[in-house]
Amino acid sequence: MRRPLIALATLAMTAAAPSLAHADDLKIVDELRFGVYEHDASVFGHQKESGADIGNEVLFTSPSFLSVIWSPRPILGFLENTNGTTSQYYGGLTWTWNFATDVLRSDDAFYVEITEGPGFNGGKTNVTDPLEQQTRKSLGSHWLFREDLDIGYRLTPQWSIAFSYNHISNADLASRNEGLNNIGGRIGFKF
Numbered sequence: 256m257r258r259p260l261i262a263l264a265t266l267a268m269t270a271a272a273p274s275l276a277h278a279d280d281l282k283i284v285d286e287l288r289f290g291v292y293e294h295d296a297s298v299f300g301h302q303k304e305s306g307a308d309i310g311n312e313v314l315f316t317s318p319s320f321l322s323v324i325w326s327p328r329p330i331l332g333f334l335e336n337t338n339g340t341t342s343q344y345y346g347g348l349t350w351t352w353n354f355a356t357d358v359l360r361s362d363d364a365f366y367v368e369i370t371e372g373p374g375f376n377g378g379k380t381n382v383t384d385p386l387e388q389q390t391r392k393s394l395g396s397h398w399l400f401r402e403d404l405d406i407g408y409r410l411t412p413q414w415s416i417a418f419s420y421n422h423i424s425n426a427d428l429a430s431r432n433e434g435l436n437n438i439g440g441r442i443g444f445k446f
Contacts, residue, residue: 282446285328286314290419290441294336295392298420298436303392304378306338308437314349325350330370334421334437340378340391341435343423345401347372353409364409374401374423381431395429407443415443 289311295304312332321327327348334343347370355365375397382393400423407417419441424434 282316284313284446285316286312286443286445288312288314288332288441288443290439292334292419292421292437292439294334294338294340294435294437296436296438298438299422300434300436303388303390303433304336304338304340304435305390306336306340308334308336308342308439310334310439310441312441321348324348330372341394342377343374343401344376345372345374347374347401349403362412366405366407366409366415368403368405368407368417370401370403370405370421372401374399376423376435378435380429392433392435393431394423394433394435395425395431399423399425405441409445413445415445417441417443 290309292308292310294306294308295302310332312330315329315331317326317328327350329346330349331346333345336342349368349370351366351368353364353366357363358365376394376399377397378394379387379391380394380396382388382391401421403419403421405417405419407415409415417440419437419439421437422434425432
């Protein structure tokens with residue numbers, strides 16, 4: 256009884272699986288990333304919140320209709336603050352440009368990357384307590400604009416490392432807009 260089930264399962268997987276020539280056309284997830292960041296770094300702003308942020312990102316294969324804007328990859332990610340202050344959940348589009356290839360080996364590359372999109376945060380929108388104003392930011396809104404700039408090195412076609420800077424703010428669309436910056440590093444695995 257087991258052999259017919261195995262044969263049937265094998266036949267079903269073979270019929271459902273795409274041919275290797277078209278596997279890239281069906282690839283949805285392009286890259287996974289893991290990073291550690293200094294939370295609310297004092298670059299271009301005043302540091303109030305503390306701790307580290309642990310982050311994960313999923314970058315998807317760029318759909319063909321985005322080719323008119325240089326084929327950015329859609330992204331979803333989060334930064335979880337280890338001190339329980341402002342954590343972020345975000346999406347957007349990521350543009351990657353290699354500016355130097357085959358530098359140290361035949362398949363490496365130095366690259367710069369820009370991500371733009373909306374983000375949702377669990378931080379404070381309007382801190383009124385004088386003591387809490389020393390340790391928490393008034394972000395003005397839970398929905399903010401998020402920008403990210405990376406400078407990285409692709410060690411192999413699959414593995415990369417990057418220095419990353421990201422910023423969230425409401426662009427003065429709310430009465431409070433202290434903004435928040437993170438600086439850190441991350442590793443990526445591309446499928």
